[in-house]
Amino acid sequence: MEIKYKLYPYPVLSPYSNDYKEGIFQPTIDIVRDGYNLRIDFVASLTSKSLLECIRTGVAKYVYHIECAQTGxxxxVQTDKVSEVYTLLSKSVNGKLQICSFVVAVKDITGYSSPEFHDDYKGRSFDIxxxxxxxxxxxxxxxITKDIDDLANTPSIFNITRNPDPSCKQMLVDMSQRKIIIKLPMNDFYSYKALSTTPQAQAILNSLTVVPALVYVLEELRAMSPQERxxxxxxxxxxxxxxxxxxxFDCDIEDEAFDTLxxxxxxxxxxxxxxSDAFAFMTSSFGVAGGDE
Structure with a gap:
């Protein structure tokens, strides 16, 4: 979505018009990496007293429209706060990300007027x-440049295998090999193998196997000294x-700060x-409602 130099039938505060003789609206937007995801920090800079009053009374809000044309x-993001934070999943975007900032009426406003209007609108009021x-x-x-490490790709450092011991009914993790070996009981392994052919089920499989295996590995590393690691x-x-x-994550695995994570x-x-993807797939597969209440 690109902002066009649009004309409105009522005064709008913008950098390309003189509808307001006083006041500016120029949010500061910072994007920082949060692991594989992106954290967007919004700080609204609005000096129009009339618009600030609209936000204070709840008839208008700050609105940020976020769009990535390449991924669709x-x-x-809608808020009445000066500062707002939004976490953007990296898998949602790739390439050019556009963010447009607005102040938008969230309720009908009857007879809106402002002494900040240009003299052409002096004494006039508008229904918004x-x-x-x-x-x-x-x-x-x-x-947004994709820089996702192979760790998020299951085959990279994990190897899911069948445990040859038929008496073992639990998942085991072996970190002594080149890759992290996740050993599954025989029946579970063949169930995993069958489900792994469905791409949408990968999030469920990762949640059931890779995440707990990784927690185990990280805990084992914490128990070691940096030299042992x-x-x-x-x-x-x-x-x-x-x-x-x-x-x-700006974390050195051989630093003492690693132990505090x-x-x-x-x-x-x-x-x-x-x-989240695992729950979304399961709710859609079983035909049950999910998401926000």
């Missing part, structure tokens, strides 16, 4: 319907894991947060 992703734009900020455009440096899984932690949260982030 689009969403709207809910959904109408009242202020427009400059469009923010950024190129480095003894795994010849293995593929350790190289990929340490690189992902350093580049995506929440490994349940970290494991999910390292595998690109599969839980």
């Amino acid at each position: 992703f689009r969403t709207v 319907e809910a959904g109408c734009v009242m202020a427009v900020g400059k469009m923010y455009t950024v190129d 480095s003894e795994n440096s010849d293995t593929l899984w350790y190289k990929v894991l340490s690189k992902a932690l350093l580049t995506q 929440n490994f349940m949260i970290l494991a999910q982030k390292l595998i690109n947060d599969p839980l």
Whole structure:
């Protein structure tokens, strides 16, 4: 969505018109990496007293329209707060990301007028319907480059195998090999193998196997001294894991700060947060309602 130099039948505060003789609307938008995802920080800078009063009384809100044409992703963030944070899943975007900022009426406003209007509108009032734009900020455009480490790709450092011991009914994890070996009981392994042919089921499989296996590996590493951890440096899984932690999470696996991390949260982030996709697939498959209440 690109902001056009649109004319409105009522005064709108914008950088390309003089409908208001006073006031500016120019939000600051910062995008920072949060693991594999992106955190968008919005800080609204609005100096129009009339529009600020509309937001204060709940008849208008700040609205940020986020769109990625390449992936077809689009969403709207609506808030009455000066500062707002939105987490954008990296799998949702690729290439050019556009963010447009507005102040939008969320309720009908009867007889809206302002001493900040240009003299051409002096003494006039306007009926603003809910959904109408009242202020427009400059469009923010950024190129999102995919830089997802192979850790989110299951075959990279994990190997799902059948446990040859028929008496074992639990999943086991072996981190002594080049890859992390996840051993499943025979029946579970063949169930996994059958489900793995369905791409939509991958999030469920990752949640059931890879995430708990990764939590186990991270906990085992925490129990080691930094020097003991480095003894795994010849293995593929350790190289990929340490690189992902350093580049995506700014964490050195051989630093003491590693011990303070929440490994349940970290494991999910390292595998690109599969839980939401897993629940979405299951609710759609079983025909039950999900999402927001």
